[in-house]
Amino acid sequence: MRWLWLLPCLAALPAHADMLVATRTLRAQTIVSPGDLTLRAGPDTGLTDPALVIGQETRVTIYAGRPLRPGDVGPPAIVERNQVVPLIYASAILRIETEARALDRAGAGETVRVLNLGSRNPVTGTVQPDGSILVEGTK
DSSP: OTTTTHHHHHHTSOOEEEEEEESSOBOTTOBOOGGGEEEEEEESOSOOOGGGTTTOEESSOBOTTOBOOGGGEESOEEEOTTOEEEEEEEOSSOEEEEEEEESSOEETTOEEEEEETTTOOEEEEEEOTTSOEEEEOOO
């Protein structure tokens, strides 16, 4: 009975598992390669599957020995800030194409704000694999 007070303390300890750790300092906007990662035992706070990280781009600087977290990496950017990109508005019966200026960096499948060069209005769309921005209308 004297040891019952110890049970809540043991339950609060973090779980340990293999986690991905950077082998060198990875600056933001670096494409992650297999040599940049290693598995290390530690608290289960980060990413654990190298296949999900290799080929992705770092969003922040990741220092050597630090675990990788889900928000630290994402798809490689194919649209750069201030780049002029095709802007496509598509609905069920209408398709309009014009040009826009990207207001941020983004990869395929991510949303990005762009400035429509014709109307000077900012809009938000999804980056397509070819680098164009798609704004979908109601269907």
